[in-house]
Amino acid sequence: MFEKNTEKDIQDRLSVLHVLEKYNKPIEKDLLINFFLISKLYNFLEISDIINTLKENNLILEKSNIVALSDNGIVALSFFRDKLPLEKQKVLENLMKNTSLFEEQFHSFIKRHESDLIIKIAKGKKIKLDMKIDSSLIPDMTDNTIDSKELYEDLLETIKKHLIHKEL
DSSP states (O other): OOTTSOHHHHHHHHHHHHHHHHHOSOEEHHHHHHHHHHTTSSOHHHHHHHHHHHHHTTSEEEETTEEEEOHHHHHHHHHHGGGSOHHHHHHHHHHHHTOSGGGSOEEEEEEEETTEEEEEEEETTEEEEEEEEEGGGSTTOSSOSHHHHHHHHHHHHHHHHHHHHHHO
């Protein structure tokens, strides 16, 4: 993965992996990009290229504009961490602590209760949506199959996007 790359390329990719590891949960791709833009570490084309390279090498996963560190990314980061100077790691961690981007994400909770689907979405500590849906009225939501889990995820993603656009 890192054999034919410059030292800068390696550090750039490790920087993104390091941020994802420290954040320790999936994040909206746009927020990750904005973090690096606001921190003035990369321009838009650079960070987009870094993220695409990491995806192509299966070091990060992306689904519905949400990115996360893959198992391969964890292994690569642990193996090559010494190529990312400790000083740069600390700079990244301090930038993460001092930016509100990571606190602005929506957090979701979905639970089945009898025939109902209970959905709660919060931004920080503020509840933005608290709703109950009769799951028997929605096709494919009456069982616990993979299809219904994907439908839950799609439903949550649609609601989150609506809430984001509503706030703007």
